[in-house]
Amino acid sequence: MTVTIVGSQLGDEGKGALVDLWGGDADVVVRYQGGDNAGHTVVEGGEEYALSLVPSGAVRGKVGVLGNGCVVNPRTLFEELGTLRERGLDPDVRVARRAHVIMPYHRRLDGIEEEAKADSDSGVEVGTTGRGIGPTYEDKAGRRGVRVGDLLDPDVLRDRLEYAVPQKRALIEDVYGLEAGEECDVDALHEEYAEFGRRLREEGMTVNCSAFLHERRAAGDNVMFEGAQGTLIDVDHGSYPYVTSSNPTAGGAATGTGVGPTVTGRGEVVGVVKAYLSRVGEGPMPTELDGDEREEALASDIREKGGEFGTVTGRPRRIGWLDVPMLRHAARVNGYTGLAVNHLDVLAGLEELRVGHAYELDGEERLSLPATTERWAECEPVLREFEPWPEVDWGAVADDGYDALPAAARDYLEYLEEQVDAPVHAIGVGPDREQTVVRTNPWA
DSSP, X not given: OEEEEEEOSSSOSOHHHHHHHHGGGOSEEEEOSXXXXXXXXXXXXXXXXXXXXXXXXXXXXXXXXXXXXXXXXXXXXXXXXXXXXXXXXXXXXXXXXXXXXXXXXXXXXXHHHHHHHHHOSSOOOOOOOSSSHHHXXXXXXXXXXXXXHHHTOHHHXXXXXXXXXXXXXXXXXXXXXXXXXXXXXXXXXXXXHHHHHHHHHHTTOEEOHHHHHHHHHHXXXXXXXXXXXXXXXXXXXXXXXXXXXXXXXXXXXXXXXXXXXXXXXXXXXXXEEESSEEEOSSSXXXXXXXSSHHHHHHHHHHHHHHTOBOTTTOOBOEEEOEEHHHHHXXXXXXXXXXXXXXXXXXXXXXXXXXXXEEEEETTEEESXXXXXXXXXXXOEEEEEEEOOOOOOOHHHHHHHOGGGSOHHHHHHHHHHHHHHTOOEEEEEOSSSTTXXXXXXXXXX
């Protein structure tokens, strides 16, 4: 059995909480794309764990795997593992030998290129986390990357560095007119990353991801695939160029792990939806609450109540009403068998409540997104009003189940089910694992 957890919006939907919730029935939890630009927060018994690279199943004591579709910063990985161990956990994390390695020169170039875009009249500032994700994927596509398996052999690692580093030095110095530093010192890089390779090898952390998962499934294990970011920042299906450099959509679970699409396709694919919309970084957001002082005050209230600040960066997120055309697009691209709706409690007590039901573009109503970001930016939201629901004892609601939700909240959820043609499996009404209304267990 497999369950794939996918972000339905622009990231920050609370996927980690669902991986943690349903991870109890999983044996292996696999990240299939992205790197330490992802921020997954898990709350257990009032304890909060902010994870950027380690799969969220680590809090449950599950085997975690970083698949070949990931890009891995070994510095981050070992720091995060050390922090979790200091807090009493014993994470078992394996890393695909085919995964690519984020090197210091990738992080340097990420910052340089983003600054160059910001200073250019024609450039597009994406608002990256500056962690080297995009440049690492560029090297992967350009066939000049360093893979985890290369760290295990010092001679191979030196060959890779002696090929790649002079190109990076030339880019920094000759193209951008800046001075290259230690990030372009082959000897220093080789010494540090060969040591990472030794640790990975001696701790038995590296795997052939496809074979490893095949063997675990053949032994009867349940496998959960954990997507990072969200559908609308998928490099192929998102609001390009305001996207990440990988495929957070469900199809990425197959290519990013070496498990065939006939396997993931027979399992459950659950789309995680925040009950409103938030976004970090640049790009269109038709339902954004930024039109006047009243809307900005409402956005500020939702941001504070929902803790809408980036897990990795701490940046305040932009806030908007739920964008339903976005969800229809996500449901089509991912093939959802169910939904999980988070932060329903954050909307309680509002004087007004709306959703973006459709867009108006060129005088016509559209139910889904245009293919280009430029056309999406021209869309005006067609808003639909809903009856707000009051504040209640959300802990009691989580204990008592779906029927204990306020009637107006149930109407809101049933509207979503109708629009995306998928049932709501779970509703988050607070940050802790116990503060979730569970209707269906996708493993059942």
